[in-house]
């Protein structure tokens with residue numbers, strides 16, 4: 347096979363990211379991608395247009411990444427040199443795979459989890475070792491260390507997508523103490539959880555924390571996130587691996603405004619947490635439904651009926667969810683974003699009808 351044939355056949359073998367639904371026609375409650383519907387649309391649109399007002403789109407966004415890094419640094423308590431702005435946490439995953447992984451390297455992925463780690467590690471040419479979470483959803487520390495060997499990249503998502511639990515802090519610390527390679531801790535949902543390890547990068551060269559504006563900050567459409575890493579190597583990563591103009595000026599300006607308005611974000615996050623309690627209770631009241639305790643803005647629910655069928659019927663009723671199937675010891679799972687009260691009621695009504703039949 348010549349080179350072109352071989353590369354095309356490799357391209358064919360790679361898997362793509364699977365979206366939750368094929369069409370969103372007729373969807374009134376979009377609960378499949380963990381967006382934040384609790385931010386009032388008018389308020390967030392106003393923040394967007396105010397941010398755009400002072401920008402000249404003819405110009406490259408020269409200072410967008412620097413200004414964003416400064417504001418993030420002030421908010422989360424790390425040096426601004428530790429912050430690497432990215433076009434979403436998705437791009438962060440990709441860049442880390444490109445920079446740190448290659449043929450012969452190992453990506454140790456605590457599973458089941460977000461699919462992007464595996465998809466991008468494979469494109470980088472690495473071998474993937476998927477290490478199952480413990481039956482009680484704990485972090486499989488010994489197995490991570492065993493599979494890592496002399497190096498590689500370990501991916502830990504905490505709170506984990508799709509189970510929703512945040513791993514025990516001491517267990518994550520133990521991996522950081524002993525893992526020989528880089529530990530990527532994906533904290534995409536950390537604002538809804540109990541603790542963040544972002545600041546640990548100050549003492550740890552082998553930790554990269556991923557954060558995003560897509561979830562708590564309600565900015566999924568603007569594609570903005572960042573890596574937090576030790577200041578010894580983060581500036582070089584930003585200068586050499588990241589693109590010259592990595593984030594849009596509008597996205598950065600809006601994120602800066604949101605970061606400055608901390609009480610507003612806290613209020614919205616509080617709403618999601620309260621609604622999470624309400625929805626968990628209501629779901630558990632439906633006979634046969636098991637819900638895992640969540641520290642994120644979504645819930646994983648195990649149903650007493652086929653999840654593919656339930657997903658389809660909910661969609662027909664205007665509610666889109668993420669179909670998971672069997673996850674660890676939980677059969678027939680769906681992942682459901684904590685929506686607004688109206689959305690959650692529509693979901694509950696749909697599910698009650700499906701489970702009753």
Ligand SMILES: Cc1ncc(COP(=O)(O)O)c(C=O)c1O
Nearest residue numbers: 434435436460507534558560571
């Ligand atoms: C665990 C996790 N990491 C990263 C991402 C990607 O986030 P972003 O929108 O910032 O690319 C997601 C999106 O759903 C996610 O669930």
